[in-house]
Amino acid sequence: MSVSGLQNQYSSLLEALENAENRGFVNHFNFDGKQLRCVENGKVYSPNQIVVRQFHRFEGASDPDESAIIYLVETNDGLLGTVINAYGTYADPAVDRLMQDVLISNNTQ
Template identity: 35%
Template sequence: MNKNNQYSTMLEAMQDLTKRGYTHNFRVNEHGQLEENKTVHYPPNEVELHEFHRFEGETNPADMSIVYAVQTKSGAKGTVVDSYGVDGSEITSKFMNSIDQKQFD
């Protein structure tokens, strides 16, 4: 079963992911590491991508976002939210492409 892109809205995705334990709010920093609160950092080899969900803005289709559901080797599960398409972060996209892809397992 493909878990990706199964939600109608970002709010629906975030609520369900939180219920399923993805409670940490991560981002990819300028050094290409996953971080939370600028204090805890994970290199790509310590992170797995479990699923992702893309969304178009309701008023402007150019407002596209993507939510990544990830888990670190320490067991922390959370999300990374980024713009999608031309406005997306090249650093975030490169990071997500370099981590262990578990979304089809």
């Protein structure tokens, strides 16, 4: 997955997260070894059970803590939610590897 040329319409990660939640992406997913776990219900999903609907990268020029990628994802059983990973030096390489195996759809919601 390449993030080059990504158009970001949000000024902050918080703004992107709030917009995602307003659009129904209300679940939160954490990395759990080799899969993602939904915080709200505990279900786990492998990369082939998830589709990225949209993602946005934030490069914190003035605030390095704001360097992150937010992925808006949909699971094979219809859950909508977000995955957030740091970007750059503080990124979790295991999350990056997992997300590289997830299908990116052109069908945004």
